[in-house]
């Protein structure tokens with residue numbers, strides 16, 4: 001197009017010729033103008049196809065992306081603590097309504113490089129290598145590629161980078177870096193994607209904290225299994241249980257890779273961890289801390305949860321809680337209610353329980369009145385239905401049951417035969433099935449058994465009551481004397 005514009009001055013240069021010459025030239029001039037206008041109109045309607053035009057468009061797109069990043073990314077810190085490559089996370093008031101975090105994995109700061117192992121066909125350059133940070137809160141907190149200054153809260157994003165790159169959904173991570181130095185408390189929820197109460201519990205706890213009054217740091221991952229959450233499913237998209245794959249494996253299954261990423265990028269920063277769960281498979285749980293009471297640090301930690309039953313549970317391999325404890329992090333599970341439901345009562349109790357912990361750990365003070373302490377159950381036992389049919393319970397969560405007490409009735413809908421489920425032991429209902437159709441052998445009631453502290457027993461519990469492998473996991477604990485001493 002530009003060559004036509006350059007030819008125009010040559011034509012206009014003939015304007016000093018005599019008048020008749022001008023008239024002779026007039027058709028040429030008009031033809032030239034027509035050609036010029038045609039070219040301008042043509043150029044205006046065409047998509048550039050040439051290499052140069054293509055580069056111009058790409059450059060514009062990149063400029064646009066960079067402008068977007070600049071608009072959303074935090075400003076560079078000018079202080080001496082910041083290296084020039086790490087952005088400062090924007091300080092936000094978590095109570096304020098905010099747009100969803102938008103950074104895509106491609107735009108997030110790269111993880112430190114990691115050498116590839118021989119024989120590997122998969123790049124490891126995205127695998128995290130962030131060491132455990134024990135920095136005091138008065139210092140800026142370097143986390144997930146950003147700097148969180150003291151006395152601020154922000155929203156960051158963790159991405160396990162295990163899906164199709166262009167379809168990756170970053171998982172929101174809430175961070176509060178307190179004004180005063182102290183340890184880091186982490187909370188995770190919806191590792192099982194259908195367990196909703198914990199999502200709301202984290203929101204209520206974290207959005208009610210003023211960073212200027214906080215000692216230490218709080219990290220919250222409200223929805224760990226975001227794909228399962230979107231599908232209303234307990235499991236990952238490969239049907240694996242994420243909470244059986246910690247601390248994970250960068251070369252392992254999808255679940256192991258996600259677990260590895262979460263563990264190294266987030267959990268490794270924690271000094272203490274509360275992993276929030278609910279009952280699974282249509283069972284509901286009394287608010288309870290599950291903890292390995294044989295670990296002194298964990299045992300001490302459980303004392304901070306006000307009005308919350310504690311159930312001794314050593315956990316099993318692959319659980320986040322156990323992997324965290326193995327890594328030196330004080331970790332417990334907080335169970336509240338049932339899956340696929342949001343239960344106001346359970347949420348309120350759990351929030352109060354966590355707030356009491358923050359008070360006990362001298363992280364955050366409120367005008368807090370302590371309630372009546374709940375017992376620790378060092379043993380627990382599941383009671384099963386022996387016949388199949390429709391289960392209706394006669395008791396509720398938290399009820400105390402005598403030996404031989406009636407728990408529920410199972411009725412065969414075809415034969416009309418009914419049978420009672422009675423308790424072979426005295427105990428307290430800490431978990432139970434909701435009314436439903438059950439098959440023979442179904443674990444219907446979870447009873448906590450009060451025993452002396454030295455009666456630490458391996459319970460038949462696992463993290464979310466009883467999963468598919470229940471027949472293998474369940475053990476019969478002798479009643480009466482301690483099962484193990």
Ligand SMILES: [Zn+2]
Nearest residue numbers: 192277278464
């Ligand atoms: Zn769970």
